């Protein structure tokens with residue numbers, strides 16, 4: 001993490017005040033939350049929905065262990081005689097600090113974006129590169145205009161590769177992030193429907209994701225889903241200084257699977273790149289595609305294919321991505337509840353529909369948010385596309401998900417598809433349907449917090 005005297009921090013953050021009295025105070029790391037502060041941190045306060053971080057500045061320095069803090073110019077009464085750096089805007093100052101620190105490091109960067117699979121592919125890429133390098137990666141889902149700068153400021157001086165997740169919900173956000181991260185390789189996992197509300201069309205989503213190329217370093221590598229027409233048509237005339245590599249299911253790609261075998265809680269697969277058989281301890285063919293993208297990035301940075309199995313086999317995904325657990329009745333639960341869009345819902349449902357070894361398969365589905373004006377149609381189509389011969393019951397939570405149930409009833413009947421507006425009621429009813437030979441998929445947008453149903457089943 002960043003470790004510098006306050007005088008340098010003040011310069012990097014474009015301080016508006018004189019900090020010479022505290023010039024030699026050493027800052028070690030940055031935090032935006034006093035509840036997670038670590039000794040020596042620079043605390044960066046923000047005005048939030050519930051409170052203003054400026055309220056905590058004096059205390060976090062005097063009693064909380066912080067070495068110093070930023071202070072936004074338009075907030076009155078900055079504490080006196082404390083190591084405070086006054087700045088125009090604390091968000092901008094945090095970003096400029098991160099940009100400047102990143103530029104001071106001799107480091108390779110992989111930037112990852114896409115509608116689905118960013119976090120998963122980030123975890124996979126970091127695991128593969130760790131076979132050869134000192135690697136750091138985005139923690140959790142810290143992938144936006146605050147999260148990415150905080151990730152950069154966590155980088156150690158001896159880190160060799162950083163794997164950065166770049167998220168967006170509006171045009172221009174990825175461009176901002178990639179120009180800060182300056183990646184040597186970029187991955188675009190897929191083009192789905194996430195954040196259609198802001199972007200308006202899948203074409204606009206593709207354009208927004210392709211902004212990641214704006215920050216690509218000289219002779220960098222662009223890795224993208226080669227089965228996605230929106231990406232193919234936009235990159236077919238690419239004349240930049242980067243190289244292009246595609247991954248996907250079809251044999252037209254640079255890297256594709258030639259065999260896939262579902263095994264206990266994962267997959268074994270071979271690729272067209274050689275004879276190695278790879279083991280991936282996560283479910284879902286979509287995760288094989290994520291792995292292929294990660295493998296292309298690792299190969300570009302010098303990890304040979306024959307050394308990749310160890311990196312894949314030891315993978316532990318960030319939580320709530322195909323996370324497997326057991327319920328109180330012995331049922332297997334797949335907690336895929338971190339987020340959901342039509343593309344990711346289909347991928348998860350297809351996975352469960354094609355699993356063997358269970359005598360009952362139940363879907364617990366929540367609203368898919370931020371889909372824009374066609375949201376109800378997306379939910380209805382999801383329900384009506386469920387295979388009644390492979391899925392036994394559908395329980396939904398949320399107002400939009402009533403359309404899932406409506407569609408599901410048309411294929412499963414009204415005794416196999418149910419809507420709920422209360423997660424506890426859903427959980428209580430669901431418990432009547434589960435046995436030791438049941439598998440339950442739980443999935444919905446982050447805003448639905450369906451992990452609460454998983455926790456209820458585990459009690």
Ligand SMILES: CC(=O)N[C@H]1[C@@H](OP(=O)(O)OP(=O)(O)OC[C@H]2O[C@@H](n3ccc(=O)[nH]c3=O)[C@H](O)[C@@H]2O)O[C@H](CO)[C@@H](O)[C@@H]1O[C@H](C)C(=O)N[C@@H](C)C(=O)N[C@H](CCC(=O)N[C@@H](CCC[C@@H](N)C(=O)O)C(=O)O)C(=O)O
Pocket residue numbers: 032033034035045046047048049050051052053054056140141142143144145146147148150167168169170173
């Ligand atoms: C600024 C901040 O910290 N926001 C977080 C905070 O929000 P809130 O407004 O509720 O803050 P408060 O009012 O409670 O507090 C104000 C500040 O004071 C600090 N503080 C408070 C109390 C205290 O005792 N001490 C304190 O120091 C406090 O820390 C505040 O700074 O809390 C929310 C709930 O926990 C957080 O969600 C909120 O975080 C915001 C959203 C954020 O951007 N955090 C980033 C670090 C981050 O990367 N978060 C990721 C999720 C990113 C994401 O959603 N990505 C999208 C794609 C990008 C979309 C883009 N358009 C965007 O806007 O994000 C995706 O789909 O992946 C994460 O948390 O996982």
Ligand SMILES: Nc1ncnc2c1ncn2[C@@H]1O[C@H](COP(=O)(O)OP(=O)(O)OP(=O)(O)O)[C@@H](O)[C@H]1O
Pocket residue numbers: 114115116117118119120121141167189190194286287289290320321322336337338339340343344345347348
């Ligand atoms: N390649 C993929 N294609 C379709 N769905 C996917 C793919 N990879 C992951 N998913 C699904 O998307 C969900 C979110 O995965 P992950 O968190 O890796 O994506 P993300 O892009 O980081 O999501 P977010 O934008 O919400 O941060 C997973 O739970 C899984 O169901």
Ligand SMILES: C[C@@H](N)C(=O)N[C@H](C)C(=O)O
Pocket residue numbers: 169195338339340368369370444445446447448
């Ligand atoms: C918070 C925002 N970035 C997000 O992830 N929205 C989705 C649709 C959600 O709330 O699940």
